[in-house]
Amino acid sequence: MARGTMSAMPVKHLLILGGTTEARELARRVSLMMEKKVRVTTSLAGRRPTTPSLAGEVRIGGFGGIEGMKTYIAENAVDVVIDATHPFADQISDHANAACAGVPVPRLQVMRPGWRMPPGATVLEVDGLDGGAAILPRVARRVFLTTGQGGLEAFSGLDDLWFLVRLMDAPKDPPPLTDFQLITGVPPFTIQGEQSLLTEHDIDTLVTKDSGGEGTEAKITAAAEAGVTIILIRRPAAEPGPLAETVDEAFAWVEDHV
Numbered sequence: 001m002a003r004g005t006m007s008a009m010p011v012k013h014l015l016i017l018g019g020t021t022e023a024r025e026l027a028r029r030v031s032l033m034m035e036k037k038v039r040v041t042t043s044l045a046g047r048r049p050t051t052p053s054l055a056g057e058v059r060i061g062g063f064g065g066i067e068g069m070k071t072y073i074a075e076n077a078v079d080v081v082i083d084a085t086h087p088f089a090d091q092i093s094d095h096a097n098a099a100c101a102g103v104p105v106p107r108l109q110v111m112r113p114g115w116r117m118p119p120g121a122t123v124l125e126v127d128g129l130d131g132g133a134a135i136l137p138r139v140a141r142r143v144f145l146t147t148g149q150g151g152l153e154a155f156s157g158l159d160d161l162w163f164l165v166r167l168m169d170a171p172k173d174p175p176p177l178t179d180f181q182l183i184t185g186v187p188p189f190t191i192q193g194e195q196s197l198l199t200e201h202d203i204d205t206l207v208t209k210d211s212g213g214e215g216t217e218a219k220i221t222a223a224a225e226a227g228v229t230i231i232l233i234r235r236p237a238a239e240p241g242p243l244a245e246t247v248d249e250a251f252a253w254v255e256d257h258v
């Protein structure tokens with residue numbers, strides 16, 4: 001070896017399936033701490049109007065199903081995959097499981113834990129958005145709906161209820177609801193801010209996915225304190241295979257696999 005040169009270690013390619021705080025933080029940490037060893041690409045579905053700034057490279061848009069993801073992994077020499085998508089984004093997680101097993105490349109799913117409900121909270125757990133919509137007329141009059149843009153259709157037809165709908169971005173089309181007010185907001189939210197919304201709009205029921213995470217937990221605390229009923233949509237099961245709950249665990253797994 002010539003003096004002053006080092007044999008270059010092959011750089012490993014990490015694909016992070018993103019769209020969450022955990023994905024963003026993992027990309028930041030791996031880019032910072034394994035810069036010479038790992039190239040990071042974060043994949044986003046492209047649902048939001050603007051692309052967030054993330055450490056490493058970013059690709060946007062669907063892969064075209066399981067076969068499309070397999071092709072992407074092969075063509076871009078991806079060595080390891082972290083599925084850090086949202087706990088309710090179950091289609092992309094299913095695809096990641098199948099595609100990574102097919103290539104094969106190692107894959108880890110990151111799924112943060114669901115929320116712990118405060119003592120004394122009135123909580124009705126339901127399966128799916130339809131389950132939430134089915135129970136609402138029996139328990140609610142004025143509803144704070146926080147299930148996201150893709151989840152609004154399930155609540156159409158509930159014409160006797162009033163909805164406060166909160167989305168991250170203003171939608172192209174109005175919500176398919178009869179009586180509502182639309183607000184936009186991006187986490188993190190504060191308990192005080194959530195309390196004000198509940199009071200100002202005389203909310204009696206909160207509908208939320210059991211997304212977990214600190215950024216949106218304030219609504220649960222505020223609802224419990226205000227005696228607002230919480231309709232909690234159960235999360236889909238994790239994929240089979242390795243599972244991490246935190247960015248720390250995911251980072252350790254990456255260290256072991258590159």
Ligand code: NAP
Binds near residue numbers: 045065069085091093
């Ligand atoms: P989904 O139903 O599981 O996925 C639907 C399709 O969208 C997938 O089959 C895939 O298309 C594409 N897709 C999803 N995530 C992708 C990613 N990270 N990179 C490339 N393509 C992706 O997903 P979803 O519930 O619509 O969520 C979309 C994204 O928003 C996810 O990345 C998720 O992390 C984020 N998110 C979701 C929620 C939620 O409540 N669902 C909340 C916050 C953030 P192809 O089949 O063409 O590959």
